[in-house]
Amino acid sequence: MFDLDRWREIFQTLSKNKLRTALSGFTIAFAILLFTLLFGMGNGLKHFFEREFSGDAMNSVYINSGITTKPYKGFQSGRRIQFRNDDTKFINEKFEEDIAFFSPNIQRNNVLAIYKGNQNRYTVRGVYPDYQPLESAVIEKGRFISFLDLKKRAKVLAIGRLVEEDLFGNKSALGKNINLDGISYQVVGVFSDPGGDNDERFIYTPFTTAQGMYRENDELDYFGLTYNPKLSVDQALSFTSMLTKMLKEKHGVDPRDQGALRVRNYAEGAKNVQQFIMVLNVIILFIGIGTLIAGVIGISNIMVYIVKERTKELGIRKALGATPKSIISMIMQESIFVTAIAGYLGLMMGVFVLKGIGDNLEKYFIVNPSVETYVVVGATIVLIVAGTIAGYIPATRAARIKPIVALNDE
Structure with missing residues (x-):
């Protein structure tokens, strides 16, 4: 009391x-x-x-090609490894149970983007819809690239928040057309990214559209994927090692060659x-x-x-x-x-x-x-x-x- x-x-x-x-x-x-x-x-x-580590999914893996440093099975050193569409099919067939999201990628740097009187240069990536969770991109307006866009080879874009700010100011970019290297694309989505300003200045377009525009003979630049979240860190590292080994075998690369394929697994960094x-x-x-x-x-x-x-x-x-x-x-x-x-x-x-x-x-x-x-x-x-x-x-x-x-x- x-x-x-x-x-x-x-x-x-x-x-x-x-x-x-x-x-x-x-x-x-x-x-x-x-x-x-x-x-x-x-x-x-x-x-x-x-x-x-928030700019990308913590269970993401990126696979880039490089140049061989060792001769192997009749191939000379100094050979550049080139990924193609059949590598996409190969990876998905061999590791279907271990992969959650997957996207081959085509990247073009320093692309001139123009909207009316405003212009700037950005990195343009041709991706699958699965690339969104890899980059932890959050759609603020509209949508991301869809599988229907891939099928139709649609000239559509998902642009970063700062791209919209650079080219459109305070106005919405949704539904507007942007000129990329002389070709008109429609903006279907605007995204933000926890990775910061650099990641919000990317432009994404359907993989098939970018491949038709920038590559010949079904070539592509690199792969991005997320492994099954049920895998432990050690299992994820083992999966990455097996994936690297099988890709080296497919492309005739010495197993000891560290320069031919560069695999970055976020699991090790996360651990x-x-x-x-x-x-x-x-x-x-x-x-x-x-x-x-x-x-x-x-x-x-x-x-x-x-x-x-x-x-x-x-x-x-x-x-x-x-x-x-x-x-x-x-x-x-x-x-x-x-x-x-x-x-x-x-x-x-x-x-x-x-x-x-x-x-x-x-x-x-x-x-x-x-x-x-x-x-x-x-x-x-x-x-x-x-x-x-x-x-x-x-x-x-x-x-x-x-x-x-x-x-x-x-």
Whole structure:
């Protein structure tokens, strides 16, 4: 039950002992502030690495052709490997169970795009509809390339958000025609990409359309695919190795030749990032626990000192009829109140500092440093419990002292 007189007494005690109250509050606020900053910086590091890998699906694989560096089966070194449409059929037939999404690709760089008086140069990619999840592209308007577009060899485009901004300003590009190297294409979709500005300046068109325009004899540039998400990281790496081996056999490449085919599997990078984040979480946890322990020790020492300093006061209270229970309750309420208020102030200061410096830390690999509210609230509760225990033990001892002994205490 709320006791107004008790709270008046507590506020009176705090106001009479401003320095003591300020030191107690500072210890608690500083512990929570430091805890918030450490966790915020740790989360900022995690956000940086997560962002770096967000531009593509974490289970994506890209296969590029190269130049042979070793002679093999009558072929000389220095031979360029050329992918063709039959490689598409080969990969899908051999690894149907292991592949989730698949797209052969044709890429043309520095293509001039014109819309009325505006023009700029972009990278144009001819892809299958399956390429959208590979790049984690999010359709903002309209749609992506469809299989019907592939069948009809339609002259349609899905353009990045910044392409729309460059060529159309504040107007929508949907349904408008863009001229690419003298040929008119209709915009059927606008996408955004978590990979950032560079990925939002790509233009996608149907693979069959791009192949007819830019390649001869069913040639293509590279493959992109995502492996079955049911595969573990080790299974995904094994799948990639087998795929590379079979493609080398198909194209007459020495198995030891590292230059003929270049396979980039995001699974390995994802595994390394996961391990790094796990280690980082452990380090942050230990630092956070250490910070809290330091705060607990500080609160405990202050509470012991406070109770000892008030021994005479407690003796007078007992002499006037105060029960041990009421004395303990008063000290506990005071302890909890100071800890809660100081903890909240420390939390607010920590959040304010993180917001203030957040945009300036990207060069140190820290992005959006922040901390979940429940984490800091939990830390504050730990300090409140610690403050309660720290106040309870000496308060219990003080409440047992006889008034005459307490009054004679120096």
